[in-house]
Amino acid sequence: MALALCITFLGYVMAILLPFLRHQKTAAGDPQSFEWHVLIPCLDEERVVHRTVTRMREMHPSAHVWAIDDDSSDGTLTILEDLARTDLRVHVVRRTPPQARQGKGAALNAGWRAIRRHLEMVHGEDYEKAAERVVVGVIDADGVLDPDALATLSGPTIFGDTQVGAAQLQVRMVNRGESGRIDAGDPEPVTRFGRLLVTLQDLEFRSVIAAMQHLRRSLGSVGMGGNGQFSRLSVLDLIAEQHGTPWHGSLLEDFELGLHVLLVGRRNEYCNDVWVAQEGLPSARALVRQRTRWAQGGMECLRYLGAVLRSRNLSTPAALEICYFLLIPWTQLVGSVVYVAAWGFVIRYAVMTPAGVTGWFAGGAWGLIPLIIVFGIGPLAVWGLVYRIKAEPGTGRGRALLLGLAYWIYSYLMIVSVWRAAFRIARSKSDWVKTDRVYQGLAKGSAPRAAGRAHPPSTSGSLATSAAEPATFTR
Structure with missing residues (x-):
């Protein structure tokens, strides 16, 4: 289920990326x-x-x-x-x-x-x-x-x-x-x-x-x-x-x-x-x-x-x-539960494998690393390079790559926000909280x-x- 959600998200990223790069x-x-x-x-x-x-x-x-x-x-x-x-x-x-x-x-x-x-x-x-x-x-x-x-x-x-x-x-x-x-x-x-x-x-x-x-x-x-x-x-x-x-x-x-x-x-x-x-x-x-x-x-x-x-x-x-x-906020709620559960199963297999974590990893679990990169980190980290190409061409390649990785971590703040929103709806809270100015x-x-x-x-x-x-x- 986690893999299906990841593939769907990757497909969506590709669908929005191509028209953007061809913009006139x-x-x-x-x-x-x-x-x-x-x-x-x-x-x-x-x-x-x-x-x-x-x-x-x-x-x-x-x-x-x-x-x-x-x-x-x-x-x-x-x-x-x-x-x-x-x-x-x-x-x-x-x-x-x-x-x-x-x-x-x-x-x-x-x-x-x-x-x-x-x-x-x-x-x-x-x-x-x-x-x-x-x-x-x-x-x-x-x-x-x-x-x-x-x-x-x-x-x-x-x-x-x-x-x-x-x-x-x-x-x-x-x-x-x-x-x-x-x-x-x-x-x-x-x-x-x-x-x-x-x-x-x-x-x-x-x-x-x-x-x-x-x-x-x-x-x-x-x-x-x-x-x-x-x-x-x-x-x-x-x-x-x-x-x-x-x-x-x-x-x-x-x-x-x-x-x-x-x-x-x-x-x-x-x-x-x-x-x-x-x-x-x-x-x-x-x-x-x-x-x-x-x-x-x-x-x-x-x-x-x-x-x-x-x-x-x-x-x-x-x-x-x-x-x-x-449906995105609701799929994020479901997805966060699915991903946590999937990692729970991964850890359980790693711990319970007779050969131990090392044997479990060498026996094929190493394949999780490219899966995580392609389906988990890649669809978010790529935006650092896109930002350099389409918005700020003066950004260096190394900084663009680091920004992409930071954006992957940043995305987890959005998961926190979705859960807070769900709890507010459950408590029937709909007040409008104004954002304070920085300037x-x-x-x-x-x-x-x-x-x-x-x-x-x-x-x-x-x-x-x-x-x-x-x-x-x-x-």
């Missing part, structure tokens, strides 16, 4: 053909949000930025409202209890409502026609968006194709400590272990996950991520007509949105040529906590299995790939607000949301 650059288009609105959900983001919004406006001056303050207890709201006073394309959406702090999906829905109200006032009766050319992006509060992102997203194979409803950008880690590079300009972690963890996350997103998305492109099952996702407003509205809101209650609200885009008959695309950069986590504890939330969200999305299999808008290969992805910057002149302090009156450029989520413009 995506043609760019004219970003002026679209209207761009970017949602930035914020909860206690005073360390990073000023820099993020400022960069976004400097590098993408045509885009509107909608910062959603989810009842922050620090100086986030003050920073955002100061920015909105001086920039007509910066908008603040305020969420207050009891609706606030209900997860990222709920915050994004508040931003979507605000954009709709804004565009209904701007376009009036032509709103529905305008919504088809309005693209709504989602960027994390620590995110840095590639200066070429909007041009590439406007290309003929992305939003230039009217059948494309959403697109996901490549994700990379900004705190790799490489001065002079906007995608890696943040200070690297202090400890060697922290630097290794950040690099492995960069490797994971820019090679493993990117390769998965390339296979999905060919099958028609591209998934959305929580950072760097872009969707047509008309498609978000269509999902809301059928389900009430675009984003839903899963802890993996990004993948859930991508599923809904596919189920309403539109296509998702993945763009590996432009990126969004975010902080990598330098702590194993923080990383496991983050991945536990992702794993639990993936497990919750299993409820869509029937809808995927029944959908007439999905091809059979696309539906099977999505089903495989939905220590604080906007000049801003000061944290005391926890529990009442929000100041709404200022120019802001929207206020109450329990019923009404909002009014003050500008």
Whole structure:
């Protein structure tokens, strides 16, 4: 059983690796053909949000930025409202209890409502026609968006194709400590272990996950991520007509949105040529906590299995790939038990063989070593070399090989996360735990607000949301 699982995994690795290695650059288009609105959900983001919004406006001056303050207890709201006073394309959406702090999906829905109200006032009766050319992006509060992102997203194979409803950008880690590079300009972690963890996350997103998305492109099952996702407003509205809101209650609200885009008959695309950069986590504890939330969200999305299999808008290969992805957390649970049991049998045979461990090994058990290398270590360690070829060609061969071996060990953290997620589901725990920021910057002149302090009156450029989520413009 363990061997069967290993062969299946090896086959999947080969299936995602080949399309990735053959990738061709995506043609760019004219970003002026679209209207761009970017949602930035914020909860206690005073360390990073000023820099993020400022960069976004400097590098993408045509885009509107909608910062959603989810009842922050620090100086986030003050920073955002100061920015909105001086920039007509910066908008603040305020969420207050009891609706606030209900997860990222709920915050994004508040931003979507605000954009709709804004565009209904701007376009009036032509709103529905305008919504088809309005693209709504989602960027994390620590995110840095590639200066070429909007041009590439406007290309003929992305939003230039009217059948494309959403697109996901490549994700990379900004705190790799490489001065002079906007995608890696943040200070690297202090400890060697922290630097290794950040690099492995960069490797994971820019090679493993990117390769998965390339296979999905060919099958028609591209998934959305929580950072760097872009969707047509008309498609978000269509999902809301059928389900009430675009984003839903899963802890993996990004993948859930991508599923809904596919189920309403539109296509998702993945763009590996432009990126969004975010902080990598330098702590194993923080990383496991983050991945536990992702794993639990993936497990919750299993409820869509029937809808995927029944959908007439999905091809059979696309539906099977999505089903495989939905089952991954559960197969990891089963697989970890099977592998432990298999090793238990191996140790038992080694100990009980009359000739002893040495005789057992010489008698043919040595064949386990190439099996472990080919089916256990190889499918994970190969990504170090792929990372060197496709993402960071300046990485030496020796370092790439060591990174691959480290990624094999790193993968066991994901097993721990899956088990923690399973225990959380068993205990009916579904709270959303926000990942703390690493960057220590604080906007000049801003000061944290005391926890529990009442929000100041709404200022120019802001929207206020109450329990019923009404909002009014003050500008």
